[in-house]
Amino acid sequence: MRAVTLASIRAHLPRLVASTLAIVIAVGFVVATLVLNETTKATVLEAAGAQYVDTDVVVTSDSGSGLGELVAPLTELTAVAAVDPTWQTSVQAVVPGRTGAQYLQVDSVAADPQLRWQQLAAGELPTRAGEVAVSERVGAGVGDVLAVTVYTDEGTATTADVTVTGVVDLGGDPSAGLYGRAFSTPEQAQAWGATEPTELRIAGPRRTDPGLLADEVRATLSGEDVVVRTGSEQATEQVAALTGDATWLTTVLLVFATIAVVVAGLVIANTFAVLLAQRTRDLALLRCIGATSRQVRRSVLGEAVLTGLAASVLGVLAGVGLSAGVSALVSRTESPIPLSGLSVPLYAVGVGVAVGTLTTLLAALAPARAATRVAPLAALRPTDPVPFRSRGGVARLVAGLLLVVPGIALMAAGVVGGQLLVALPGGVLSALGGLLLAQRAVPPVVAAAGRLVSRFGGLPARLATGNATRNPRRTAATATALLIGVTLTTAMVVGAASTRATAQAGLAAAYPTDVVVNGNGTELPASLVAQLGSVDGVVATTTLIGGTVTGPDGWETWALGVDPAAALPTLRSTTDTTLPETGQVALSTWLRESWGASVGDSVTLTAADRSRTLTVVAGDSDAPLLNETDLGALVPDAAGDTLWLRLADDADQRAAIDEVTDVAGAAVPTAFVTGLASERAAIDEVVDVLLLVVTGLLGVAVVIALIGVGNTLALSVVERRQESGLLRALGLTRGQLRGLLAWEAVLVAGVAAVLGVLVGSAYGLVGAASALAEVGDVVISIPWLQIAAIVVVATAAGLLASVLPARRAARTPPVAAIAAV
């Protein structure tokens, strides 16, 4: 029988290759997921944890104090070779050629060379005060002189020139692009305001066991309020803080991979069923000449295992290749996904091969069982296949309903209660039930859709409807594969649209102003307002006046005055930012606590001999926010202190912010510009990229399913060779024959797409409503255009899948088909 198995694979190789494409893609997806995940982890660990790579032990303190005193006792330990206290502070710096100041985070460079982790792209690390190395984001080169401004606790500014000695490459550190970094000597960092080390990095002698050293440090520091970790523990901690929960990402990716595998399994099962149905006579002949049904089954399953194995190996290669491509592409562009190099874990290869082979084997089990039921006599009967109807399936119907009904109930409960953990199992239950029901639901829907298209599609459409419904089980399986892909893609798109709308509302509340220009103690002249108003991209401006008032606690504080009518157009949201009317003052939670006042209370503010009693409303700005008239009454000489600008949605916001920075810096050298718009845009971009990636991942499932549509059609074409011949003899033109198959593909793909979009939209809305309830008010958004695009693309792709089979069918001369009886 082994010879038969091998000969059969050889004979059907072209068809098997086409069929197993689904497995190749699914396995490739699984492997690429695992490899990319591993690579991302390695990259982030390497970049974000760079400063801990050569560090054996890290000591941090939650209270942020007291670390300085621990340096001496630790240095005395014999197991410790070097201790480096890291000093961290921040400064404002002006880069030559730019007038605006930028924020720099300053870290000290270790005195001991062993603990220096900075990778230099150019120049060298600073060795004395007045020197810094900067990250690439700063935009300065070696030899440039930066004007660095530092504010003392009293608020006085001192500015000094420092020389750039080197440029540090932060590699794939995800935060590298957010703000500039500077590296100075510990003394310089302290001179700039660092008062306490943020952490102690400790190195032991060569080949120290970090775990043992950590234990020893822990013993020495017992009683102190500190956390002692090994360098790699600290790096992992850092990565987790930066990327969120890394296991969450892996889980999500693997869920998508599982979906791809399930879809591929459906496609493969269908393909095998059709392939074996066509070989009924071959198999019956084998039985006639003495093969037992066990031998037939073993031969069929052997064929499945061998094809599955070959496809899996190809899939693994494809997955690794894909990862390499993605990694190479991503590392060359600025992307929020950290990827460099390639880490191929052995388990990814093993999992890929095992998943692919097992899926193929499992998918072939049912068709193989059917094949063994072939009676030897079938070999002798003429092949006049009676269109068979799917039998019973009552158990399937009952099981499906038993899953769907409670599933929907759970989802409803999840939406009402805003509980994702209730809706999620409901979604899983109903999806499983839906899969069972799809087998029954799809064929009638296809038939109904067929009656609809028959009206205007003419005879080819009517014949196509008949063909699509004559083997309901096969049609259902083909459509189900596509249905899964479309459902999930739609759920994702709809869910993401609502998530995005909700997130945007949240972001707008958190960052209501696009750009804030602050005079830093210098009055902002009215001419600047006019200048900024004419900057390309700026659509609205308002001036807030500032003045010193004395609060109920007796301390002087800087207060701002706003004109609500003028300010409103500059704000994207007033959810968290209250614009005070006359007689009101908006205080942040922190200010309310320190003044001992709650919302609705009255507070009295004084300035010189004037005073005003105002009602407290909730706000979130650092300074008390008054109405312009109240502040003007308290401080008659209050002048323009802060500007709020709003940018056009379609403007190049980064360019606009840069221009605002330059214009403001030229007019008022101390002016400081904060571009919250770019922060919002950055977060928006992350959501966009995530959506794109996820849609792409699910697209794989759709592609696999479409291969299934093409496969089923191709096999049906072979099966219906005689019919095609008869139709051609009776006067069906080649074009009409192609149209027939096109209609069939459109029917199956279109029904799957429409059903999938309906079910998927429901899932997406349920998911968004239940998941986002705890974040805040859910904003429901349905991306009609994208949904329509999904239907059109899936249907058009189904049409495309019919092209090759149709060409093959149309090429058959009528007489060849008739003669092949």
Next chain:
Amino acid sequence: MSVPVMTVPGESPASLSAAVRATDLRKTYGSGETAVHALAGVDVSFDRGAFTAIMGPSGSGKSTLMHCLAGLDAATSGSVWLGGTELTGLRDDQLTKLRRERIGFVFQSFNLLPVLSAQDNILLPMQLAGQRPDRAWMDAVISRLGLRDRLRHRPHELSGGQQQRVAVARALLPRPDVVFADEPTGNLDSQAGAEVLDLLRSSVRETGQTVVMVTHDPVAAAYADRVVLLADGRLAGEVHQPTTDSIINALRGLGA
């Protein structure tokens, strides 16, 4: 009774009595040493309103001849005329349209589309051509073939004889210039076969339909007005007003 073949000169398209005719028809498969001449120069004509049977042993080329005459297959050389239309040289689409408008088919098996009802199968060629059937004629055909209460059935719900009667109805409905029947009784028991042959003959007698039937069964061929004998791709004789015995005798003469 075997007589010399009477050929009609190809140059006279005016021979209006011929529904279909072929001149020097050749069909060769392969080339050189391995070439097989399925048709080795056949000149034949089929009278309008007549029932003609084509007979010959297996491999004599009778099916190939029918396929070429019906525009299903292209001959290697020679020409085929359907009335005043020359088939040889027509493009695939033109042939397809000609088939559905002017030729009817009854095959040995696999005659009907399993997804269509009997009625839809009968109407199929006319619908392909975008024509409406003549109601009275359709009623007459269906009554004559005894299919009235079977119209809604799918092919697998019909007996072999009923299926073949549906195929005959489909072939007769558009009133084609000629009906080609390829072993129409090959898969039927003798009684159902006799019914189908009776129907074909009565359509010739009563409505003047031209029928050309390929068969290897002398009993079936005896229903025809004339039998054309084929052997090794050549015409090998004719029998007019045949009986089963005269046909068997003629076949014996071929050495079959």
